[in-house]
Amino acid sequence: MTTYILKILRGTTAHQHWEEFELPFHLEANVISALMDIQKNPINKEGKKTTPVVWEQACLEEVCGSCSMLINGVPRQACTALIKDYTHQGSGTIVLAPFSKFPLIRDLQVDRSRMFEVLKKVQAWVFAQGSYDNNEFGVKVSPELQKSLYPLSTCMTCGCCSESCPQISEKSDFIGPAALSQVRLFNSNPAGHLEKSARLRAVLDEEGISACGNTQNCVRVCPKKIPLTESIPFIAREAAKQAWKDFFSLPDVKS
DSSP: OOEEEEEEEEEETTEEEEEEEEEEOOTTOBHHHHHHHHHHSOBOTTSOBOOOOOOOOSSSSSSSOTTEEEETTEEEEGGGOBGGGTSBTTBSEEEEEOOSSSOEEETTEEOOHHHHHHHHHTTOSOOOTTSOOTTOSOOOOOHHHHHHHHHHHTOOOOSHHHHHOTTOSTTOOOOOHHHHHHHHHHHHSGGGGGGHHHHHHHTSSTTTGGGOOOOOHHHHHOTTOOOHHHHHHHHHHHHHHHHHHHHTTOOOOOO
8 A cells, every 4th residue: 555654743842853644545635634634643753652643623624724734835825735845656756844933732733813913803703783774784885895805814823924924033022024014904895994003003013014024924924825826015105194193283083
């Protein structure tokens, strides 16, 4: 039977080590199913019993963003990473490692809380109260606007863009491309105007839009092909307008 090797970086921050597992090749298998096989029978390549590999998963259909990891050095979702795409006729080695830009929990699981805290900072939501008047069902959104906003709404907060961004590190507090794109999403929503200025002010500090180095790695690795490099200059222009408005103490204008 044809086999392949999963080489996995394991352990905690205190100690990490590589461990290899030899698995039978199945045509439709993905990285998650391979990890499940190891979980059922945690025997490494040397034939020694070991602990099951730790990773995170949920939807298994590239919607939740939880199974993010480095696969052969590239950040992506493990649930849609097919083994056949990484091996030659069912043989070879696939290297799995945890993201490096987030605190490591164990093995392939990291803590992405940083991204969720940033979403709080930029108020990535729509306030229902006050967003509509006269007992109507809500503001109307044209089909054209819906079409432009939908790609932005598919963000899974998976962390692939942050992992690929050279501006994000332990020494940097850059909020990252995902948060900037969410500012554009909610500020473009007719019901999002109530907090538009607050969102823009949140990206005007040193951690915000000015920290972007425009390497464009984010858009290359985004699983959902979100136009991140379109959102960033858009928000930069909007933030500049907000800065001038605040400087001259001009009143906020509903838009």
